[in-house]
Amino acid sequence: xxxxxxxxxxxxxxxxxxxxxxxxxxxxxxxxxxxxxxxxxxxxxxxxxxxxxxxxxxxxxxxxxxxxxxxxxxxxxxxxxxxxxxxxxxxxxxxxxxxxxxxxxxxxxxxxxxxxxxxxxxxxxxxxxxxxxxxxxxxxxxxxxxxxxxxxxxxxxxxxxxxxxxxxxxxxxxxxxxxxxxxxxxxxxxxxxxxxxxxxxxxxxxxxxxxxxxxxxxxxxxxxxxxxxxxxxxxxxxxxxxxxxxxxxxxxxxxxxxxxxxxxxxxxxxxxxxxxxxxxxxxxxxxxxxxxxxxxxxxxxxxxx
Amino acid sequence: xxxxxxxxxxxxxxxxxxxxxxxxxxxxxxxxxxxxxxxxxxxxxxxxxxxxxxxxxxxxxxxxxxxxxxxxxxxxxxxxxxxxxxxxxxxxxxxxxxxxxxxxxxxxxxxxxxxxxxxxxxxxxxxxxxxxxxxxxxxxxxxxxxxxxxxxxxxxxxxxxxxxxxxxxxxxxxxxxxxxxxxxxxxxxxxxxxxxxxxxxxxxxxxxxxxxxxxxxxxxxxxxxxxxxxxxxxxxxxxxxxxxxxxxxxxxxxxxxxxxxxxxxxxxxxxxxxxxxxxxxxxxxxxxxxxxxxxxxxxxxxxxxxxxxxxxx
Numbered sequence: 136x137x138x139x140x141x142x143x144x145x146x147x148x149x150x151x152x153x154x155x156x157x158x159x160x161x162x163x164x165x166x167x168x169x170x171x172x173x174x175x176x177x178x179x180x181x182x183x184x185x186x187x188x189x190x191x192x193x194x195x196x197x198x199x200x201x202x203x204x205x206x207x208x209x210x211x212x213x214x215x216x217x218x219x220x221x222x223x224x225x226x227x228x229x230x231x232x233x234x235x236x237x238x239x240x241x242x243x244x245x246x247x248x249x250x251x252x253x254x255x256x257x258x259x260x261x262x263x264x265x266x267x268x269x270x271x272x273x274x275x276x277x278x279x280x281x282x283x284x285x286x287x288x289x290x291x292x293x294x295x296x297x298x299x300x301x302x303x304x305x306x307x308x309x310x311x312x313x314x315x316x317x318x319x320x321x322x323x324x325x326x327x328x329x330x331x332x333x334x335x336x337x338x339x340x341x342x343x344x345x346x347x348x349x350x351x352x353x354x355x356x357x358x359x360x361x362x363x364x365x366x367x368x369x370x371x372x373x374x375x376x377x378x379x380x381x382x383x384x385x386x387x388x389x390x391x392x393x394x395x396x397x398x399x400x401x402x403x404x405x406x407x408x409x410x411x412x413x414x415x416x417x418x419x420x421x422x423x424x425x426x427x428x429x430x431x432x433x434x435x436x437x438x439x440x
Numbered sequence: 441x442x443x444x445x446x447x448x449x450x451x452x453x454x455x456x457x458x459x460x461x462x463x464x465x466x467x468x469x470x471x472x473x474x475x476x477x478x479x480x481x482x483x484x485x486x487x488x489x490x491x492x493x494x495x496x497x498x499x500x501x502x503x504x505x506x507x508x509x510x511x512x513x514x515x516x517x518x519x520x521x522x523x524x525x526x527x528x529x530x531x532x533x534x535x536x537x538x539x540x541x542x543x544x545x546x547x548x549x550x551x552x553x554x555x556x557x558x559x560x561x562x563x564x565x566x567x568x569x570x571x572x573x574x575x576x577x578x579x580x581x582x583x584x585x586x587x588x589x590x591x592x593x594x595x596x597x598x599x600x601x602x603x604x605x606x607x608x609x610x611x612x613x614x615x616x617x618x619x620x621x622x623x624x625x626x627x628x629x630x631x632x633x634x635x636x637x638x639x640x641x642x643x644x645x646x647x648x649x650x651x652x653x654x655x656x657x658x659x660x661x662x663x664x665x666x667x668x669x670x671x672x673x674x675x676x677x678x679x680x681x682x683x684x685x686x687x688x689x690x691x692x693x694x695x696x697x698x699x700x701x702x703x704x705x706x707x708x709x710x711x712x713x714x715x716x717x718x719x720x721x722x723x724x725x726x727x728x729x730x731x732x733x734x735x736x737x738x739x740x741x742x743x744x745x746x747x748x749x750x751x752x753x
Binding site for chain 1: 461462466467470471473474475477478479480481482484485487488491499500502503504505506547548550551553554555557560561562566569570573574575576577578579580581582583584585586589590591602603605606636637638641662665666667668669673684685687688691692720721723724727728731735736739742743
């Protein structure tokens with residue numbers, strides 16, 4: 136006992152250093168964790184959080200039976216999967232291509248340009264998209280479609296186009312930054328493999344298939360599995376701000392994050408939104424644990440914990 | 441830190457790839473493909489910049505175009521004349537970004553250092569305490585209620601700063617950096633010379649860790665500058681809007697009025713006061729301006745920081 140006290144005293148300065156951050160983490164992360172009990176309450180502002188009545192699983196019942204859950208779950212997961220595949224293929228292709236460029240200044244230039252979108256906020260991105268899709272003046276309607284002699288399309292009310300637009304915007308924003316890690320991985324491949332391949336007469340294509348891709352296979356698998364961990368999380372900005380919260384587009388743009396936000400801030404339905412948010416947190420938790428378990432089985436070095 | 445992409449690639453280029461290059465035709469095709477992709481990344485930004493300098497009449501005639509017929513600065517003059525709010529938004533964004541970044545780097549370092557010390561007995565407990573927040577979170581509703589009801593942060597600048605203060609993954613990167621760069625013998629010898637823990641941290645550890653501090657400051661600056669979601673949740677008074685949120689409001693208000701023709705018909709003055717098209721795009725330029733200006737200088741360090749983080753310890 137006194138030994139424990141002694142240890143506590145000996146390291147008191149280190150503990151003191153930790154303390155402010157610990158408080159911040161408690162306030163920001165741990166209090167809301169304990170706050171998930173509101174999903175089991177019928178919160179009203181008159182009674183306040185503590186005295187509002189418990190309603191058990193009513194909020195969840197409502198969420199399941201309203202049919203919203205099916206829609207937002209389908210949208211969230213499908214978009215996540217498509218984003219994952221599209222961005223992976225494009226990032227790896229970009230990384231492989233950049234590595235073949237002989238002029239390094241060109242490679243650096245291309246890389247600088249393609250990661251630029253990553254640094255723009257989703258609000259800025261929504262302006263950029265708007266500049267293209269504005270119903271009267273947008274570049275697509277006013278220039279492209281006019282040239283082609285086609286009628287203008289009212290982009291913000293036609294939901295058929297949005298799955299493609301969202302995938303495109305997401306790739307535009309994410310491929311460059313996604314490629315960075317693959318470029319680093321490819322740069323780390325032992326050049327002797329390529330030398331040997333050249334002696335054996337392997338073409339560039341063969342080298343890519345048989346040397347480059349297998350060498351970065353491990354990192355590709357890890358990155359993919361890691362993104363599986365966030366499959367039930369959507370980029371709120373992409374789905375809310377880029378389509379400008381247009382009601383006509385909800386069937387294809389409504390994801391868990393936008394749904395939670397809308398039920399909380401617009402409809403003031405704390406019960407429903409907290410139920411949806413809790414479902415998201417729990418699914419997220421399970422996915423991360425599963426993911427890490429899988430990574431550990433493939434390559435313990437890469438596991439997060 | 442030496443994982444600079446270009447440094448690694450260079451020796452290979454010189455030594456062994458001389459005979460292993462693409463044929464001139466494939467090389468040209470590859471370059472063409474990259475040129476197109478790079479332009480695709482740049483052109484939307486260019487379009488918005490060009491439109492912001494285009495006269496309203498030309499927009500009405502030709503729409504947003506890459507070939508502006510009538511050049512005009514009117515959007516910018518009206519932004520800075522009539523829209524004192526824009527200047528206000530800038531001030532809020534700059535203030536929040538500076539305060540947030542400074543606090544964030546200090547707090548993360550203060551946490552990362554003790555858990556990096558092999559002799560600190562509680563390091564596992566605190567690491568897990570941090571790590572668990574990456575696994576599970578209370579969700580946005582719970583956080584909203586805690587912030588507004590419990591902490592009283594509704595409409596407070598603190599509500600913009602607190603959420604982005606601690607990025608667990610970045611703390612882990614910092615810890616790894618301390619572990620691999622600061623040799624325990626160094627700390628030991630400083631202690632023998634009579635330095636206390638705080639002195640060791642501020643006089644020895646921090647000066648040796650400037651690269652990782654700079655990287656974290658960069659990450660944090662971008663995070664704060666580009667954040668608008670927390671403003672959307674918590675900020676209600678207009679004079680406290682950060683720039684990104686202000687931009688969002690402008691775009692959404694325009695959209696809202698457009699889609700509610702009746703409302704607009706009853707209140708013609710609303711439509712008249714509506715920022716015109718080039719003005720909206722000027723808003724976008726104003727919003728991304730600082731990023732575009734410093735981008736060429738910082739992107740190298742950002743890439744470096746990312747690859748450091750990727751090689752996890």
